[in-house]
Structures are given as C-alpha cells and as structure tokens.
Amino acid sequence: MSLVSRLRAGETVFSAWCNLSYPLVIETLCKTDFTAFMLDMQHGPFDTESVLHSVGIIQNAGKHTVVRIPVDRFDMASRALDFGAEGVIAPMINSAEDARRFAASMKYPPVGERSWGQLRGRPASYGAGGSGAYLAEVNAKTLAFAMIETRAAFAALDDILAVDGIDGVFVGPSDFSIAWSNGAEVDASSQAIIEPLKEIAAKAQAAGKLCGIYAADAELAKRFTGLGFTYVPLSVDTGYLQLGVKTLLAAVKS
Structure with a gap:
C-alpha cells in the first residue's frame, strides 16, 4: 500500500522525522511502528548519498520515505523520486509560481517536466505499450507537499492549492508562528x-x-490531527534517543 493511498483513504500517518543520516540509525528506526520516514535535507545533514542509502533501507523494510529538500533545490526533488522516495516536501513555497516550479520537477509530462531516469522502480524494459499509463501511475503516486510557513504563502494558499501537480501542503508550525507574530515569538x-x-x-x-x-510532541500531534492534518512527522530522532534515556532512568530511580 502506497503512502498516497493511505492518506487518500483518510488514514492519519505518523511519520518519523530523521536528522541522523546514519544507516544503522535508519535500520533501527525501521524496527519501530513508524510506517513513514521523513529525511531532512533542509536543516538536517542528509545529502544526496545518505538519502540514496536511507531510501533503500526504508524500502526494504516495506515502509515509506518522504524527503524535505533544501530551499529551491528542485533538482533534488526529482532525484529523491528517482531514488525511490514517495514524496517530497519543498520549503519556502510562497507563490503559485514557486508551486509550479516545484510541481514541474515532481511530475512527468503532461503535468510537469520531470525527466526519465529512475534509479529504483520498474526496469527500463517495462514495455512501450504501457509506458504512458505507467507515467500517469507514477504521477499519481508521488506526493508533492508545498510548505506553508510564511504570511506570503498563507495569502497565496488558494493559488498554491490550485496548481496542478501539487498534492498537498505541509506546515512548519515554528516558522509559521514566527511569521504570524512578525518575529515576536517562535512557538x-x-x-x-x-x-x-x-x-x-x-x-x-x-x-x-x-x-x-510537524508535531514536536504527542500533545501537539493530537492538537494538529484534531484540526484536520493527516500526515504528521512526530518529534525527531535525536528526541527519541533523549526521551528513551529519560524514561529509562526515571523508571530505574522511581
């Protein structure tokens, strides 16, 4: 079952948020109940090679990968999909034009301008007779999430949502709080x-x-799902380590 099919069926998907770009960390997280993993290239240390290796580990575990690319790195959006990611989050999408550029990198024609060159997926000999249908199938299964994190993006929300090839929006609530308060707080x-x-x-x-x-903790996750959000990366891998140690020591000392 693909990530898009889960979300379109109304399932709420709680995802891991990954900043630690080490294969053993990814392997370990794949043994948990997380069904999806978000690899952060914008603020985390993931690079092209670590995304390539991590997607393979997650795929082999039968789970889903979403990659957050750096600002304006739409070339990496296409590469993440070629590596086998099912979705891409693009930060700082502040206008319909930004959204169109992002969508163009995510979708094959006639929706976008993504070029053919899959590293993972069906082999190149899938058959000319079914090629057009296959491209449409891939377009439907790849998720383009435009980040809404500024006042400009919020003002352009209707136009961004109307762009063909944009499958959804993703909010960074901390950045959104900074923008909404005009820099008075990050909360x-x-x-x-x-x-x-x-x-x-x-x-x-x-x-x-x-x-x-994104939800930094369980209480925020419950609040945000109550507002209608259904794809929710929960806390972060460094936080899972700290919480595990804190819980273990508290149990020992109690």
Whole structure:
C-alpha cells in the first residue's frame, strides 16, 4: 500500500522525522511502528548519498520515505523520486509560481517536466505499450507537499492549492508562528496560529489536497490531527534517543 493511498483513504500517518543520516540509525528506526520516514535535507545533514542509502533501507523494510529538500533545490526533488522516495516536501513555497516550479520537477509530462531516469522502480524494459499509463501511475503516486510557513504563502494558499501537480501542503508550525507574530515569538503551540492552521487544513481538504504538519510532541500531534492534518512527522530522532534515556532512568530511580 502506497503512502498516497493511505492518506487518500483518510488514514492519519505518523511519520518519523530523521536528522541522523546514519544507516544503522535508519535500520533501527525501521524496527519501530513508524510506517513513514521523513529525511531532512533542509536543516538536517542528509545529502544526496545518505538519502540514496536511507531510501533503500526504508524500502526494504516495506515502509515509506518522504524527503524535505533544501530551499529551491528542485533538482533534488526529482532525484529523491528517482531514488525511490514517495514524496517530497519543498520549503519556502510562497507563490503559485514557486508551486509550479516545484510541481514541474515532481511530475512527468503532461503535468510537469520531470525527466526519465529512475534509479529504483520498474526496469527500463517495462514495455512501450504501457509506458504512458505507467507515467500517469507514477504521477499519481508521488506526493508533492508545498510548505506553508510564511504570511506570503498563507495569502497565496488558494493559488498554491490550485496548481496542478501539487498534492498537498505541509506546515512548519515554528516558522509559521514566527511569521504570524512578525518575529515576536517562535512557538509551535501558540494559540494565535490555531485558526490559520485550521483554515489551511480546511482549504486543502476542500481542494481535494492533502495536508501535513510537524508535531514536536504527542500533545501537539493530537492538537494538529484534531484540526484536520493527516500526515504528521512526530518529534525527531535525536528526541527519541533523549526521551528513551529519560524514561529509562526515571523508571530505574522511581
């Protein structure tokens, strides 16, 4: 079952957020109940090679990979898909034009301009007779998430959602709180952003698109799913380590 089929069926997917770009860490996380993994190239240390290796490990575990690319690295969006990722999150999509450039890198013609060159996937001899149908199938299964994290993006939300090839939006609540407060605070739990977040989720659903958001802890995850978000990377791998140690020591000392 693909990630897009899970989300379009209404399933809420809690994903791991990965900053530690080491194969053994990825292998270990694949033994948990996470069904999806988000590899962070924007603020995390993932590079092209570590994304390539990590996607293979996650695929072999029968789970799903989403990659967050650096700002304006739409070339890496196509490469992540060629490596076998099912979705890509693009930061700083602040206009319909930004969204169109992102979508072009994510989808094969006639929707976009992605070029053929898969490293993982069906072999090149899949058959000319079915090639057009196969391209349409791949377009439908690859998820393009445009990040909504600025006031400009929020103002352009309807136009971004209307872009063919954009499958959903993804909110970085900390950055969104900075923008919403005009730099007065960074607080993903701010009550001031609840209504705009609710509006983002509602507009995405009305447009037939998906909506995701990062949640730093379980309480925020419950809050955000209650607003309508269904793809939710939860905390971060360094946090899982710290929480595990804290829980273990607390149990010993109690």
